[in-house]
């Protein structure tokens with residue numbers, strides 16, 4: 504395989520950084536034909552505001568649209584299918600991306616989730632259980648696809664960047680199926696049939712900590728661009744000082760032969776990796792093995808709730824409540840039967856609305872448990888349920904607020920310590 508090229512630009516002005524990153528690769532005209540139809544795919548997976556770093560920043564999306572316009576395409580479409588259970592248009596609204604895209608002159612915004620004109624594409628040599636995928640016709644018939652992810656921590660894949668962002672071109676059912684198979688291999692299979700002409704990564708304020716949506720923004724201050732998504736992901740990981748050999752994603756990339764990730768197979772233009780290097784705290788390298796003192800029963804759970812569970816474990820550590828609650832059993836996701844070996848009463852916490860079924864089975868069997876509801880549950884509640892053993896201490900809104908504020912300070916301090924180690 505020929506060497507891949509990735510450009511890196513350090514700075515603070517999104518517009519200039521995006522333009523310079525693409526200029527290093529030969530300019531936008533090298534990627535976009537005059538009179539073409541271009542689809543731009545940001546990461547707008549959750550209804551979170553711009554400052555949260557959950558979604559691609561609106562400034563970067565606007566800068567990409569303005570840059571693409573310089574190549575005089577006939578039509579530019581912004582398209583997204585948000586995370587399972589999320590409303591795409593709501594995500595585009597709250598993230599600030601809809602307004603930024605409209606101000607930058609986008610021609611059309613499309614919600615892939617509600618698209619009815621779908622085409623089934625067979626995967627030629629699948630490495631996962633996925634053999635075919637349904638994709639919107641407009642996406643397949645577009646002349647160009649420009650992928651605009653943000654780099655962030657992700658519970659299912661350790662990190663989310665170029666390749667992971669592509670999962671937002673499928674509807675909820677395929678999204679769900681991909682999560683239920685080997686996700687890294689499924690990403691490679693999807694990446695084999697949906698290949699962006701250009702990927703531009705927002706690493707200006709990426710997310711560390713408990714992604715995909717409870718993480719913390721970090722000031723890294725760079726933009727990456729290139730064609731090879733694997734090379735871009737590898738470069739972003741090197742900037743974040745994430746050890747590639749520990750991430751399953753790159754084993755799957757090797758098996759699929761989808762792109763380059765070895766350092767000597769990637770030519771870096773613009774700034775060097777060393778000039779922008781910034782260690783990010785990405786807590787999912789060890790998965791749930793990082794919390795061996797607790798008993799987890801996880802079946803078909805969304806990444807959002809898995810992230811929340813990791814976050815909860817860390818919160819217990821930060822509040823010095825981890826050791827005193829050791830041995831707790833936690834059920835997450837959709838279980839067809841009561842998991843074997845599970846304990847009951849105040850030794851069992853069921854997290855999330857989809858645990859309702861297993862809770863009913865327990866009740867039928869005359870057993871009790873703690874249950875924190877929500878889809879997903881609100882962020883501090885699982886930790887509070889564990890600490891208070893089902894009887895929340897904060898009784899009125901003011902007490903709740905006060906407890907939240909005090910714990911947040913302790914958690915942020917703890918997080919800083921983790922990021923430094």
Ligand code: SF4
Nearest residue numbers: 805808855856857878
């Ligand atoms: S409660 Fe269940 S369905 Fe809802 S986000 Fe959590 S795991 Fe997914």
